[in-house]
Amino acid sequence: MAYVLEVNSSRNRKSWKDFISLVAIPAVVALCLGSTGGAAQANELTIGVPNAIPCLDPACNNSQYERSVKSQLHLALTSVNQDEQLVPQLATSWENPAPTEWVFTLRDGVTFENGTPITAETVKANFDRYRDRSATAKIAGSWLADIQSSVASIEAIDDSTVKFTLTRPWTEFAARLASLPIIDLTWVAEGNDATKGANASGPYRLVSFDPTSAIVLEANPAYYGEPPAYSKVTYRVLTSPAARLTAAQAHEVDVVLALDPQDLAALKGDSALKVGAVESSRNYFIWYNTSRPPFDNQDIRLALNYAVNKAAITGSLMDGMTSPSKGQVLNEPYPGFNTDLKPFSFDKAKAKELLASGGQPNGFKMTLSYPSGAYPGIDLIVQAVAAQLGDVGVNVDLQPMTLANWVSMLQGDASKATDATVAALAPADTQDVGMLKFFASSYTMNKSIDPKYDELFAALLKAETQEEHAKIVKELTQRQHDNAQLLFLFPTPLTYAINKSVDMKIPSNGMIRAYDASPAK
Amino acid sequence: MSTLFNKTFALRRRQKRNRYRSGVQGIVGLALMGMVIIPVIFAPLIAPYSPTALNLSNVLAGPMTGGHILGTDQLGRDLLSRVLYGGRVPLIVVTAAVLLASIVGVVLGMTAGYLGGWIDQAVSRFADIQLSIPSLLLALVMLAFAGSSLTTLILVIALGSWPAQFRIVRAQSISLRKMPFVEAAVVGCVPAHAILRRHFLPNVMPMVVVTATLSLSAGLLIVASLGFLGLGIRPDTPDWGAMIAIGQTQLGRSWLLAVAPGVALLLLLLGVQLVGDWLADRFSVQGLLARGG
Numbered sequence: 114m115a116y117v118l119e120v121n122s123s124r125n126r127k128s129w130k131d132f133i134s135l136v137a138i139p140a141v142v143a144l145c146l147g148s149t150g151g152a153a154q155a156n157e158l159t160i161g162v163p164n165a166i167p168c169l170d171p172a173c174n175n176s177q178y179e180r181s182v183k184s185q186l187h188l189a190l191t192s193v194n195q196d197e198q199l200v201p202q203l204a205t206s207w208e209n210p211a212p213t214e215w216v217f218t219l220r221d222g223v224t225f226e227n228g229t230p231i232t233a234e235t236v237k238a239n240f241d242r243y244r245d246r247s248a249t250a251k252i253a254g255s256w257l258a259d260i261q262s263s264v265a266s267i268e269a270i271d272d273s274t275v276k277f278t279l280t281r282p283w284t285e286f287a288a289r290l291a292s293l294p295i296i297d298l299t300w301v302a303e304g305n306d307a308t309k310g311a312n313a314s315g316p317y318r319l320v321s322f323d324p325t326s327a328i329v330l331e332a333n334p335a336y337y338g339e340p341p342a343y344s345k346v347t348y349r350v351l352t353s354p355a356a357r358l359t360a361a362q363a364h365e366v367d368v369v370l371a372l373d374p375q376d377l378a379a380l381k382g383d384s385a386l387k388v389g390a391v392e393s394s395r396n397y398f399i400w401y402n403t404s405r406p407p408f409d410n411q412d413i414r415l416a417l418n419y420a421v422n423k424a425a426i427t428g429s430l431m432d433g434m435t436s437p438s439k440g441q442v443l444n445e446p447y448p449g450f451n452t453d454l455k456p457f458s459f460d461k462a463k464a465k466e467l468l469a470s471g472g473q474p475n476g477f478k479m480t481l482s483y484p485s486g487a488y489p490g491i492d493l494i495v496q497a498v499a500a501q502l503g504d505v506g507v508n509v510d511l512q513p514m515t516l517a518n519w520v521s522m523l524q525g526d527a528s529k530a531t532d533a534t535v536a537a538l539a540p541a542d543t544q545d546v547g548m549l550k551f552f553a554s555s556y557t558m559n560k561s562i563d564p565k566y567d568e569l570f571a572a573l574l575k576a577e578t579q580e581e582h583a584k585i586v587k588e589l590t591q592r593q594h595d596n597a598q599l600l601f602l603f604p605t606p607l608t609y610a611i612n613k614s615v616d617m618k619i620p621s622n623g624m625i626r627a628y629d630a631s632p633a634k
Numbered sequence: 635m636s637t638l639f640n641k642t643f644a645l646r647r648r649q650k651r652n653r654y655r656s657g658v659q660g661i662v663g664l665a666l667m668g669m670v671i672i673p674v675i676f677a678p679l680i681a682p683y684s685p686t687a688l689n690l691s692n693v694l695a696g697p698m699t700g701g702h703i704l705g706t707d708q709l710g711r712d713l714l715s716r717v718l719y720g721g722r723v724p725l726i727v728v729t730a731a732v733l734l735a736s737i738v739g740v741v742l743g744m745t746a747g748y749l750g751g752w753i754d755q756a757v758s759r760f761a762d763i764q765l766s767i768p769s770l771l772l773a774l775v776m777l778a779f780a781g782s783s784l785t786t787l788i789l790v791i792a793l794g795s796w797p798a799q800f801r802i803v804r805a806q807s808i809s810l811r812k813m814p815f816v817e818a819a820v821v822g823c824v825p826a827h828a829i830l831r832r833h834f835l836p837n838v839m840p841m842v843v844v845t846a847t848l849s850l851s852a853g854l855l856i857v858a859s860l861g862f863l864g865l866g867i868r869p870d871t872p873d874w875g876a877m878i879a880i881g882q883t884q885l886g887r888s889w890l891l892a893v894a895p896g897v898a899l900l901l902l903l904l905g906v907q908l909v910g911d912w913l914a915d916r917f918s919v920q921g922l923l924a925r926g927g
Contacts, residue, residue, distance in 0.1 A: 354883055355879065355882050355883045358883045373883060375693075375694070375708055375883075375884070376883045376884070378886075378887055379883070379884070379885075379886040379887060422690070425690040425691070426690065428690070428691075429690040429691070429693045429709075429710070430690070430693075430708065430709070485864060492869065492880070493708050493709060493880075495869070496709060496869060496870045497688060497690065497709055499870055500686060500687075500688045500709070500870065501688070503686075510868065511868055511869045511870060513864060513869055
């Protein structure tokens with residue numbers, strides 16, 4: 114009996130030791146780590162973004178998230194702050210002495226990370242490269258088309274003064290420059306790849322670059338300004354809505370964007386998070402491929418506008434965070450938003466009538482592509498739109514694509530593109546010209562449906578006064594509405610979840626920069 | 635003597651018990667399969683709503699509300715109807731693919747086993763190469779190039795399944811080739827195709843059926859995985875894998891969205907696996923499966 118008791122007590126002692134070594138110690142360690150771990154570690158910020166960030170060269174442009182990262186590595190002449198105001202950055206001041214002349218005065222003593230100074234010659238070399246189609250053809254797409262067609266010459270007047278001579282008056286030129294940072298071309302000439310690396314001049318420098326997984330930045334000691342509040346920043350690529358939601362629920366990220374609006378409800382009960390949405394400068398629309406029938410027919414384009422119940426979609430899938438667009442691609446953030454236009458109503462009978470008058474009384478089949486997961490709620494929106502078009506006899510074959518493939522399709526040959534595509538485009542500078550340029554006939558999807566649009570757009574580029582500019586923009590949006598050039602849907606709500614330990618404002622242009630964030634007081 | 639008798643008796647009793655257990659396992663498996671497959675086949679007759687009918691004013695409704703037994707999804711579509719219809723794509727794809735893989739595997743396996751030589755070597759190496767590539771990876775690559783359609787999915791699953799059939803049939807055919815009745819047929823100048831049809835095919839069929847059952851469950855998992863990854867059929871077509879993927883973000887608000895198709899898939903997989911094991915016991919091919927597969 115004594116023996117048994119002894120054995121048992123020995124077992125008990127052993128089991129307590131096992132418990133301590135296997136459970137208690139790791140638990141205490143985990144608790145200790147947990148108290149300092151998680152996303153909101155002091156001085157570190159983790160931002161979840163919905164798209165891959167494939168390129169760090171400012172000559173390429175894949176999304177506002179990519180531009181956000183680049184804008185923190187490289188300084189531009191100007192910058193757009195959190196309140197969406199144009200502010201000085203590398204240039205301390207600028208003037209517009211003639212409609213086609215812009216003169217910028219540069220900040221003294223600014224250098225790249227390796228100590229190379231940034232002078233007027235550096236700026237000139239960068240813009241000469243941006244203007245040279247052959248130098249950036251492989252990566253730029255149409256991103257630099259406006260610079261290439263509108264900048265006649267760049268002159269370094271002295272070390273700190275640079276003068277741009279334009280081919281046309283361009284009132285928003287300084288705003289456009291905010292999205293064209295200056296990089297170290299001598300560093301590139303030494304054999305470094307600017308698409309994958311950076312000799313930084315901005316508030317952060319590059320630590321590691323994995324375009325489909327994570328980009329890690331740290332504070333740049335060579336930055337001229339105040340050091341950023343967070344010394345280390347990680348941009349985590351979370352391409353699926355489920356991954357974004359899970360990361361937010363697990364507090365693996367401090368800031369996460371583009372959550373599906375219906376998913377926000379799952380986060381609203383979390384006391385550690387601020388959850389919401391801002392109206393972004395992106396408007397969902399369906400871009401008809403007008404190079405082929407039946408989308409070259411105005412009645413058909415109009416019919417589809419009447420066939421979709423946008424209010425029902427915004428009320429349910431968008432959880433009421435947005436409302437149907439006013440029959441145009443501009444909304445409140447754009448200066449030229451046309452307040453006279455009204456949304457196309459939902460009218461199935463009218464849609465069927467227009468289909469008949471357009472020569473398709475029994476409907477037709479169409480392919481509809483979209484960048485899956487790239488914008489809030491897009492995968493559900495396309496299903497709702499397809500079902501509603503099905504109700505008037507238009508059989509939609511949905512074709513999900515990766516964002517990269519979708520962008521390639523938009524920049525490729527119209528004959529290889531789908532019949533229509535769902536898009537939510539926005540220019541980097543939230544300016545009317547930047548948005549309206551997508552609908553000139555030089556773009557893949559819209560082939561010569563309205564020659565007058567091209568004429569008006571050319572006139573817009575030459576407008577010398579704000580009044581003239583506003584008048585032409587109004588006319589352009591009116592024509593686009595009357596021609597039903599697109600199936601106008603609704604502005605995209607830019608949804609977000611932010612840890613309450615972080616103070617950050619989400620601007621409508623979706624630029625999400627760590628140096629705009631600070632620990633909450 | 636009595637010890638030997640006892641041992642024999644115990645062995646028989648154990649065998650009887652095993653047979654009984656195996657039989658129960660088969661019945662449970664068949665019942666589970668029937669429980670899922672029959673409603674899926676008759677979905678057009680029993681589904682209360684169209685699986686694609688939207689009702690945007692009644693999204694994410696809870697179970698037993700507004701005439702929706704399991705509630706509705708993010709687009710207000712009836713969840714029960716979608717679960718019933720959602721099994722049709724996996725079942726059609728996997729059944730067709732396994733049938734195709736079995737035909738290819740049996741024809742090539744019997745031919746390679748009977749003829750031997752360079753034909754056997756060539757086909758066997760090809761099957762080895764095929765086996766070394768994970769089926770899901772192969773499917774992802776093929777779908778990326780060819781695009782997703784019913785035909786592509788069937789071909790993708792069949793391509794991943796035929797080597798298992800081939801290896802088992804080939805192994806059995808090599809041993810059959812040395813059997814006296816086959817040698818007698820060869821000596822008697824019976825044509826090769828007749829020998830394969832009369833003597834080989836009936837003997838390899840039990841293994842083919844067992845392997846096909848196991849391929850069925852593997853194929854179902856791949857189809858569900860592809861749907862989950864967004865590489866299934868059209869995004870608006872009900873499909874269990876895609877439904878689980880789209881429902882996972884709503885676990886807190888409407889957990890049935892992901893769980894209902896998941897349970898249907900689980901029951902079907904369990905049923906197929908139990909039937910496969912039962913058939914393997916019934917035809918005593920477990921050892922051969924281990925050697926061949």
